[in-house]
Amino acid sequence: MAKMTGAKMVVEALKREGVDVVFGFPGGAIIDVYDALDREPSIRHVLVRHEQGATHAADGYARASGKTGVCLVTSGPGATNTVTGIATAYMDSVPMVVLSGQVPTKLIGNDAFQEVDIVGITRPCTKHNYLVKSVEELPRILKEAFYIAASGRPGPVLVDLPKDVQNAKAEFDYPDTPKLRSYNPVVEPHNRQIERAYRMIEKAKRPIIYVGGGVVIANAHEELRELAEGIHAPVTMTLMGLGAFPGTHELSLGMLGMHGTYCANMAMANSDLIVAVGARFDDRVTGKVDAFAPLAKIIHIDIDPTSIQKNVKVDVPIVGDCRRALQKLVGVMKKAGRPVEAWKDQHAAWWEQIRAWEKRHPLTYKEEPGVIKPQFVIEKLYEMTRGRAIITTEVGQNQMWTAQFYKFDRPRSLLSSGGLGTMGYGLPAAIGAQMAFPDRLVVDVAGDGSIQMNIQELATAMEQRLPVKVVILNNQHLGMVRQWQELFYDRRYAATVFGVTPDFVKVAEAYGAVGLRATKPEEVEGVLKQGLETDNLVIMEFMIAKEEGVFPMVPAGKATTEMLLV
Amino acid sequence: MKHTLSVLVENRPGALSRITGLFSGRGFNIESLAVAATLDPTLSHLTLVTTGDDFIIEQIIKQLNRLVDVYKVVDVSEGEYVSREMALVKVRAEDETRAEVLRMCDIFRCKVVDVSPKTYTVEVTGPQSKIQAVIELLKPLGIKEIARTGTIAMVREKKTV
Numbered sequence: 001m002a003k004m005t006g007a008k009m010v011v012e013a014l015k016r017e018g019v020d021v022v023f024g025f026p027g028g029a030i031i032d033v034y035d036a037l038d039r040e041p042s043i044r045h046v047l048v049r050h051e052q053g054a055t056h057a058a059d060g061y062a063r064a065s066g067k068t069g070v071c072l073v074t075s076g077p078g079a080t081n082t083v084t085g086i087a088t089a090y091m092d093s094v095p096m097v098v099l100s101g102q103v104p105t106k107l108i109g110n111d112a113f114q115e116v117d118i119v120g121i122t123r124p125c126t127k128h129n130y131l132v133k134s135v136e137e138l139p140r141i142l143k144e145a146f147y148i149a150a151s152g153r154p155g156p157v158l159v160d161l162p163k164d165v166q167n168a169k170a171e172f173d174y175p176d177t178p179k180l181r182s183y184n185p186v187v188e189p190h191n192r193q194i195e196r197a198y199r200m201i202e203k204a205k206r207p208i209i210y211v212g213g214g215v216v217i218a219n220a221h222e223e224l225r226e227l228a229e230g231i232h233a234p235v236t237m238t239l240m241g242l243g244a245f246p247g248t249h250e251l252s253l254g255m256l257g258m259h260g261t262y263c264a265n266m267a268m269a270n271s272d273l274i275v276a277v278g279a280r281f282d283d284r285v286t287g288k289v290d291a292f293a294p295l296a297k298i299i300h301i302d303i304d305p306t307s308i309q310k311n312v313k314v315d316v317p318i319v320g321d322c323r324r325a326l327q328k329l330v331g332v333m334k335k336a337g338r339p340v341e342a343w344k345d346q347h348a349a350w351w352e353q354i355r356a357w358e359k360r361h362p363l364t365y366k367e368e369p370g371v372i373k374p375q376f377v378i379e380k381l382y383e384m385t386r387g388r389a390i391i392t393t394e395v396g397q398n399q400m401w402t403a404q405f406y407k408f409d410r411p412r413s414l415l416s417s418g419g420l421g422t423m424g425y426g427l428p429a430a431i432g433a434q435m436a437f438p439d440r441l442v443v444d445v446a447g448d449g450s451i452q453m454n455i456q457e458l459a460t461a462m463e464q465r466l467p468v469k470v471v472i473l474n475n476q477h478l479g480m481v482r483q484w485q486e487l488f489y490d491r492r493y494a495a496t497v498f499g500v501t502p503d504f505v506k507v508a509e510a511y512g513a514v515g516l517r518a519t520k521p522e523e524v525e526g527v528l529k530q531g532l533e534t535d536n537l538v539i540m541e542f543m544i545a546k547e548e549g550v551f552p553m554v555p556a557g558k559a560t561t562e563m564l565l566v
Numbered sequence: 567m568k569h570t571l572s573v574l575v576e577n578r579p580g581a582l583s584r585i586t587g588l589f590s591g592r593g594f595n596i597e598s599l600a601v602a603a604t605l606d607p608t609l610s611h612l613t614l615v616t617t618g619d620d621f622i623i624e625q626i627i628k629q630l631n632r633l634v635d636v637y638k639v640v641d642v643s644e645g646e647y648v649s650r651e652m653a654l655v656k657v658r659a660e661d662e663t664r665a666e667v668l669r670m671c672d673i674f675r676c677k678v679v680d681v682s683p684k685t686y687t688v689e690v691t692g693p694q695s696k697i698q699a700v701i702e703l704l705k706p707l708g709i710k711e712i713a714r715t716g717t718i719a720m721v722r723e724k725k726t727v
């Protein structure tokens with residue numbers, strides 16, 4: 001076997017793993033990999049303007065496509081700039097491989113120029129990470145990195161590549177399957193637990209299916225639908241679970257939690273059985289844990305055993321892949337052969353109660369003459385895209401209005417930083433999604449605060465000719481924090497009012513994109529229409545009601561039934 | 567409640583730091599930690615003592631198992647087990663107390679491993695309680711320095727007839 005350099009090995013491994021796009025930013029310590037990559041026509045490289053952008057773009061690519069996202073950065077500041085993106089991917093279980101350059105092995109630990117212990121820094125926010133000490137171990141490590149990133153509960157893996165390892169030569173012996181004796185995620189759920197779960201479902205009078213991002217990751221949406229329709233049970237979703245079950249389905253109660261629907265939160269609180277699938281009972285969902293669903297028994301399906309029994313007591317834990325578990329559960333359900341009418345009868349009183357809650361406080365907002373309401377913009381966006389767009393969001397009010405008013409019917413159509421709540425996520429994630437799906441409509445819904453956190457990536461989108469649409473809901477505030485200050489801090493708006501906000505239309509034009517603005521409600525549709533029809537990067541700025549809030553809202557630390565309504 | 571965990575982990579750089587990082591990152595406390603390679607040099611055996619209710623211990627074990635480098639975790643304190651700790655105690659031993667130190671060593675089956683004109687260095691092994699007892703008794707004689715290992719532990723073999 002001919003010998004090759006470590007840098008070439010990296011490119012070979014990317015090819016074998018089916019990687020077609022890499023997001024990155026070069027530097028001295030990674031220049032050799034860049035040189036090798038430049039000579040490989042099958043892999044596209046997207047040059048970002050900041051390494052955080054590279055990680056979010058790889059993340060958006062991964063969430064939209066289901067494939068592993070890859071970024072390539074240099075040592076020191078290049079590597080530290082990826083930390084926020086890595087933590088974002090870690091919290092939301094996104095498969096990602098980050099390749100970082102490192103100073104030569106003999107300089108490691110000497111405070112060399114652009115040296116940083118990135119393996120140490122990222123240890124708590126990666127699924128696993130490696131410092132490659134010799135070129136001989138590089139093929140094995142690369143194989144393991146891709147395998148660990150995408151298997152079990154997915155997550156980011158960092159591989160730190162010292163410059164001399166990139167230059168050294170060895171045989172490229174790339175394993176077909178990694179040998180990892182200490183890493184064996186349980187994929188196959190236990191049959192007896194599935195049987196127990198079904199028996200519990202059979203007895204429940206007020207069941208609810210609670211769905212998280214795990215269902216999206218496992219591509220288990222069809223099985224989920226089969227189960228829900230089969231037993232005629234209501235379904236509620238976390239932010240990460242939106243799209244796993246059609247938002248327009250008659251069994252859907254929409255999102256639950258801090259900004260969930262009144263109906264979903266009341267149904268969770270009053271249920272006698274929660275079937276949790278790929279969701280982790282995050283504090284934004286449970287509110288005050290002691291008061292959470294006091295009468296409910298809990299079945300919890302999750303591939304990660306640490307998620308089970310972490311926040312709430314579980315009656316039937318099922319460790320395994322969500323798709324396999326739901327397939328088995330549906331199998332048991334079909335074998336039992338109970339007609340759907342029987343389930344409908346059993347849950348009739350429950351549904352009656354649910355419909356009453358739905359009617360009492362539906363998702364809504366007050367219209368004001370002459371003022372653009374952000375919810376109205378999202379509703380129109382939904383109508384005009386017929387729910388078909390891939391939507392990314394930034395973080396804050398823009399994110400919650402999108403989650404509430406855009407009815408996600410398909411999985412992988414909402415890309416949003418759920419766990420970490422990363423402002424600046426949406427634009428680079430949209431770039432990643434558009435790279436994965438050049439022919440689909442990709443829209444980033446942003447706030448005027450969030451968009452400024454990675455606004456430099458407009459240049460990346462322009463350079464790649466990506467017709468991403470950016471909808472900015474501009475209230476000239478950091479809206480979500482301002483909302484908390486309004487409700488809990490006597491309207492003392494400490495540091496949430498922007499003294500200077502750029503003219504976003506001019507910003508768009510400065511990058512060679514198209515900028516549009518609506519200041520009155522009657523302009524909203526026209527701007528959206530023009531923006532969505534323009535085959536270019538477009539910023540659509542909507543000057544929205546300054547003090548609009550996101551409601552319902554469960555104040556932090558309160559029970560989910562203690563909602564503040566519109 | 568105190569729990570003693572026995573952890574088999576890949577003998578690789580960063581593995582130990584992942585484990586200790588897991589504890590500090592989640593606000594769990596490590597009371598004692600002892601690590602060394604096993605007969606298989608690619609694996610290390612780690613004994614870790616921590617406290618927590620059942621809920622916390624379950625989380626700790628699951629979180630440890632989740633680490634890619636961790637091969638096996640056993641809560642040895644769930645059943646019968648033996649545990650040992652070792653301490654080196656450098657104790658003042660001048661004319662009037664030299665005999666007294668030796669007498670103590672004899673009672674507790676400690677070993678004198680170093681002698682100087684003014685000190686004895688004593689090796690003591692046993693369960694944590696014994697080590698504590700020896701230290702308490704030597705204190706009045708004047709302890710100059712102590713070095714203690716963490717606890718190491720092993721599940722007892724089931725007795726067969």
